Amino acid sequence: MHLNKRYPILAGLGITAVLTLSACGTDEAGSGASGGTSPTKSSMSENADAGQRGDVMFAQMMIPHHQQAVEMADQALQKDASPKVTELAEQIKAAQGPEIETMTKWLQEWKAPMTAEEGHGGHGGGGMMADGDMKDLSAASGAAFDEMWLTMMIEHHEGAVDMAGDVLKTTSNPEVKEMAQAIVDGQNKEIAIMKALL
Known part of the structure; x- marks a missing residue:
């Protein structure tokens, strides 16, 4: 609360940073999920x-x-x-x-x-x-x-x-x-x- 009053720009930046990090996390998880299909394909190929x-x-x-x-x-x-x-x-x-x-x-x-x-x-x-x-x-x-x-x-x-x-x-x-x-x-x-x- 104290920081928000004295440094409103920083507080805003903090929120932006959190949102950006969250978005990055989603992207990584998403790419991880799409990559998650690879081992299945790979193991199927290995079995063949x-x-x-x-x-x-x-x-x-x-x-x-x-x-x-x-x-x-x-x-x-x-x-x-x-x-x-x-x-x-x-x-x-x-x-x-x-x-x-x-x-x-x-x-x-x-x-x-x-x-x-x-x-x-x-x-x-x-x-x-x-x-x-x-x-x-x-x-x-x-x-x-x-x-x-x-x-x-x-x-x-x-x-x-x-x-x-x-x-x-x-x-x-x-x-x-x-x-x-x-x-x-x-x-x-x-x-x-x-x-x-x-």
Whole structure:
């Protein structure tokens, strides 16, 4: 009250300053609010990117995984394995050969490399057999071969089912979903058959 009487201009300026600051505050809040939509858009974009990255990784890792399964199937067919193992080997080749071709086409369409970058879930996991395991399988014959082949293929299939299950959680691509689900369903059935044979 004392200041208002003695310095009316300052009092007026004070009010102006307060109003100006309030207006600035509103502007900042407004710009903050409009900027607040950015993180949502950004996270949506990141989720889409993550889905696409997941699709690429799935194809990059599943191709060599399938190729090894086909190689194991070829060994069974070359070694005159038991009729049940031979039937499974033919079934695996028939399913996984076309899937390799489809996934290779996807990577070409996506302009993605055929193999995953170093340190991004190397191909040693996911039920992949080591070179030593493949050599042991190649050296086996008769009932020992059948048992080793079934044991290794069960582990191999379980790895593929895990990878397919992972991509089903992230993908929005209907073709990827369809293949991943087919892998889960088909290979789970084969796992049950192979476990019964052991």
